Amino acid sequence: MASSPKPCSSPDPSGIAAALLDWFDGRRRDVPWRGERDPYPLLVAEVMAQQTRLDTAIPFHRRFMARFPDVRALAAADEDEVLKLWEGLGYYARARNLRRAAQVVVAEYGGRFPDTASELRRLPGVGPYTAGALASLAFGRPEPAIDGNARRVLSRLHDLEAATPSALDVPARSLLQGAPERPGALNQALMDLGSAVCTPRRPQCGECPVSAGCLARRRGTIALRPPARVRARPPTRYEAAAVVLREGRILVLRRPATGLLGGLWDFPSFSLAPSARPRATLAEGLRAELGLVCRVGDEIRELAHAFSHFRLRLALHSASWLDGEVRTDRPHRWATTDGLAELAFPVYQRRFIDRELRGRQGRPGS
Ligand code: SF4
Structure with missing residues (x-):
């Protein structure tokens, strides 16, 4: 009979947050929008980086910002021109929604982005992840931003059997309480850790700044976390x-x-x-x-x-x-x-x- 995992105390949020921020500060990647507090370039970056590798998105971001430097410029843009600048990034609904979001910011908020996650989510194309990223990075709100990388890290740190949005929300918020002054950096640190260290296969636990608090590592369940998504072969x-x-x-x-x-x-x-x-x-x-x-x-x-x-x-x-x-x-x-x-x-x-x-x-x- 398989033995059930021994009870383990949950990772200490303050200690984990401090270790993550320390690690993050020591390895800052040269991403043009890192450290940015203006929600407009951040929104463009977050939308572009969905479904797209960062290295691919960076030159697109530069060209886009050069042509549409602020939210009013994008709101007034011709859709054809926006799509042309997006050509090659794919998922064109993102570009159309981005332009519509700029129009809503101009028409309903006088050109200033709303500063809460719930209001940001009212913008076309802005889901929970993007709203959390903007709210934390631009406005310092303690809102989680859980992409695939952060999902993997959180589900391993806490050894979660079900890595559903609601199951992840509790540990993510608790972690943010451990670094109330830098929620955006903490969100980015989680995502970076997932992309560089806590990778899907062969995570480099020896290099991991939070390995001491990782429940999946202690219990030997890393390969099971997060549970694999079953994908049907596309027609x-x-x-x-x-x-x-x-x-x-x-x-x-x-x-x-x-x-x-x-x-x-x-x-x-x-x-x-x-x-x-x-x-x-x-x-x-x-x-x-x-x-x-x-x-x-x-x-x-x-x-x-x-x-x-x-x-x-x-x-x-x-x-x-x-x-x-x-x-x-x-x-x-x-x-x-x-x-x-x-x-x-x-x-x-x-x-x-x-x-x-x-x-x-x-x-x-x-
Ligand atoms: S110890 Fe290993 S499994 Fe746990 S968070 Fe770090 S890299 Fe991921």
Whole structure:
């Protein structure tokens, strides 16, 4: 029979907080927004860093801040320009929400961010993590900011069987009470520890500043904390798209503002049934949905992309316009290949455009 873990006292919050801050102060990473107290660049940084590696987000942050240096500039920005600056970061709903959040801050708060986590959460796209990060970093509020790294550290420190938001909230708040004057730094220290030392596999407990208080280490349960999330294999969706050429220009349409890749531009594309032939699907889709008669050519390339909840395989074909004018409610353009550079596309189409279309105007697929 498996023996139940021996009772252990909970880690001492003040001691843990002091050790974490000591460690954090000794290893500050060169992140442009570290030490920042202005909520606007912090919000941009936090939103960009979600689902994105820090090294990738930093140059995007620099460009974004250079173009939209304050919340009013972003609130007044054209959505197309915001999406274009976001191109390559993915998860474009984040960019649209960021702009809308700036508009709410300007319209409802006179351009000054609210300073509590509960009010921050009313901003579009701001969830518990981002609200906690902003409230603690910009306004010194003792609010937890629990990302995946902090979740792992807390669940190991306290040997939590269930690392749910409510189970993590209690130890996180208690830890913050151990450093009331530096809640933002403490949140960052937890996240940094999770990313650099308390890693998912092979945590470096010998290097860990809080190993003496770590219950999972004492009990030998590190590998079980936090419990693994069971993820189903994402399904694959098949689509066909056409690079339709008319007098040296290429047809592109803007996607609806909401939903997947909302507001981005792309080539006309259609779902592909399992047994369907892409050329026939494209010819019929272009005719029925856009009013265009086209000669659809061979496949130029198959593009693949992994979204968070499905995989996409897109058969991209060349096509020549023969007759008809575009009939659709969606904004559309016949763009030159250079004109395509000014529009924001999904990253997998952008790569194709830059590598294979630009400089070959008038000859897609040639
Ligand atoms: S002692 Fe090991 S498992 Fe515990 S918090 Fe530190 S690195 Fe993580």
